[in-house]
Amino acid sequence: MDFTNRTAIVTGAGGGLGREYALALGRRGVKVCVNDLGGARDGSGGSASAAQTVVDEIQAAGGIAIANSASVTDRDAVSAMVAEVMEKWGRIDILINNAGVLRDKSFAKMTLDDFEFVMDVHLMGSVNCSKAVWQHMRDANYGRIVMTGSSTGCYGNFGQTNYGAAKLGLVGFMKSLAQEGAKNNIHVNAIIPVAGTRMTEDIMPEEMLKLYAPDKVAPAVVFLASEEAPTNTILGAGAGGYHAAHVTLTKGIMLTADERSAETIAARFDEIVDRTGETVPQSGAEQGQLVMMRQSEIS
Template structure:
């Protein structure tokens, strides 16, 4: 895969997964913007040293990179970062929305401020960065954008209602954005990583951290950032495993007027949820189209 002359912004790249992505892209010739606020895992504090250290690693290996310590929640700072990159390199081909925080608690104990902050960083932070590069990618008729989803967003996890809401929100954002970007060759995908990082160091047993090294996720993100990337794909990666997740639709049932009651739905719920013959709609409109296509069953 050829990344020569490509320019990438990787957010949250001062450590863990973002660092692995930045190093991997730089090793293939990509000019990389290493963005990291340098804050604690809960988003407090800040330092430019984490991003600068990754830039030093890239340069020591013969690559090209610059650091940036903007918070993805700060729209003006994000716009300034993008403006600086365009002034320096004249293009932005790749955006990896990786920056994130954790403020885990059960919903009963969680404050709404902590809920909103996690959504702001993960979801709105990705929106802010994407909006700042979107027109540049449209003008260039090329773009590769990767959102960072999560198994928590797709399947749930105890104590992570805020994180899960933000992560599944990113999948919805990705799906609509992929449709809008298609005519301008902008491919938008989501990565669902399982990795041993600062985010998971007290969740994952120490002996598992090596098995789930961030470097094992990086090849999937490099693929999603490449010319060969698909679009509208949820790609999972971790510990050497790679798989896809889908939002599916069962065939379900059609009910005539006299049958259309809550009791009928309850009695036939097993048929409604039967996964045989389920489909993977490529747009929201397909759900309506599938129902309209079965109207003759009601006659």
């Protein structure tokens, strides 16, 4: 894959997955802006040293990188980061939205402030960064944006209602943004990593942390950052395994006016959820199109 003259911003790149992404791109000659607030896992505190350490690693290996400690929740700071990259390198080809925090609790015990903060960092942080680079990518007629989703967003996890809401929100954001970016050669995708990082260090045993080392996710993200990247794809990666997730639509049933009742739906629910012949819509409009095509069955 050719990354000649490419530049990238990787958020949350001071450790874990983001660090591996930044290092992998740096090794391929990409000029990397390593962004990290340098805060704790719950988002508290901050230090510029986390980003600078990764920059030092990239430079020691012969690469080109700069450090940035902006919070992705701070729109002005994000805009300033993008302006700095444009002034220094003249282009932004790749954005990897990786910054994140955890504030896990059961919904009954979770404060709404903790819910909102996790949404702000993961979802709105990715929106802020994407918005800041969007016009630059449109002007260049090229861009690769990677959102960081999660199995929690797609499938749920106890104690992570805030995290799950943010992560599935990112998938919806990705899917619409991919359609808007298509005409300008901007490909937008989501990565669902399974990795042993400080986010999972207290829920994964030591052996599993080694098995799910974050460097095993990096090849998938490098692919999504490349010219060869697809668009509107949810790509999973972990422990050397790579797979795709899909939002599907079953064929379902069509009911006549006399049949349309909650009782009929309950009686025929197994038919509604039967996955035989299910499809993977490429846009929200396809749900309505499916219903329209089947109107003749009840007319």
